[in-house]
Amino acid sequence: MPVTKAFRRAASRAATFAAAFAAAPALAQTYGRAAPGQAWFQPPVTQVARDTQWFHDWVLMPVITVISLFVLALLVYVAWRFSEKRNPTPSKTTHNTMIEVLWTVVPVLILVFMAVPSFRLLSEQMVEPPADLVVKVTGNQWYWSYEYPKALGGFSFDSNIVPSDKLTAQQKADGLEYLAVDNEAVVPVGKVVRLDITADPNGVIHSFTVPSFGVRMDAVPGRLNETWFKADRPGTYYGQCSKLCGKNHAFMPIAFRVVTDAEFQAWVAQAKQKFADAAPAESPVRLAAAR
Ligand SMILES: [Cu+2]
Known part of the structure; x- marks a missing residue:
């Protein structure tokens, strides 16, 4: 059946991709340029590059991942819970003070959390030590x-x-x-x-x-x-x-x-x-x- 065939092809592609991904640490030893098939960063050779990559890997990526999964979960839940079948008469709610305060305060807290290492990195890049x-x-x-x-x-x-x-x-x-x-x-x-x-x-x-x-x-x-x-x-x-x-x-x-x-x-x-x-x-x- 064509569906199984397509599925098998997709599965084999996913396996190839996973294998390439697993091989990434070995390729990452190439310094100074991207290795063939490389994802992520080139190995850093300055403190600024190391700190930039740390900021990306341990601040930006976790924040992005958590927010994306949270929004995805909300969307899936809403599509399921409030479908026409389960929720034939929609509510007319337009305001909810608690939720409005939350969706203002939580993003502000996330930004403050990111701002601290971000500004530290910025000053590390912009404030130059005496040049040799x-x-x-x-x-x-x-x-x-x-x-x-x-x-x-x-x-x-x-x-x-x-x-x-x-x-x-x-x-x-x-x-x-x-x-x-x-x-x-x-x-x-x-x-x-x-x-x-x-x-x-x-x-x-x-x-x-x-x-x-x-x-x-x-x-x-x-x-x-x-x-x-x-x-x-x-x-x-x-x-x-x-x-x-x-x-x-x-x-x-x-x-x-x-x-x-x-x-x-x-x-x-x-x-x-x-x-x-x-x-x-x-x-x-x-x-x-x-x-
Ligand atoms: Cu140019």
Whole structure:
């Protein structure tokens, strides 16, 4: 019978989904980017990202779940109890003071309960500790550029996506299509990095986002926003522009390589040479667009 067949298909899909879900903890060990089939967050590497995820997992999700189940139960009960069959003559009630007080006071209490950890998290994100390094980040159409402080040589460079046909075998194996860039931004591990974020004055608004850092900040032409992070694990962490900014919005990934102090100094020494007076590199995306 078609019904049993459909049911069996649905059951087998549910089983596949459950299996993928059960496998999630293993996949969650992939740092810096989403693993194939991943649900939930990428593993955090800053305290802000850890606290953000805690707030989501232990405050928001329980509140959402309890309220949704409560409303669902009410709806089911009302549909059953007050159906035409069981309740042929409806009551004409329009007011009930007790219930009106309750449905005002209870949501206020829920909001107050959520506000405390929410504001604590907000101040953790917005009140910056003294910076060890300041990097200026500019969103362009459609790539990011990074500028390092004068004290380190004052060099700047563009960071363009590696087009799919130029990816190395390793990058493909690592699932870095649409994430890999030619020039990664490099920062030292365990140091407070402040990001001064803006966008090309003749361009549009972008949004700088790196999930593992718990960082998202708009990049607005003519305006300087700031955010910060302190990564406590070396590695390469990827992000993507998170503001619909136009045609190549999906092709302006962000890549930050977090390294030890010595590796950072070595990188600065060679970056100073490499980017000293290099003409702005031609973006492969812009080239592709021009074709
Ligand atoms: Cu963008």
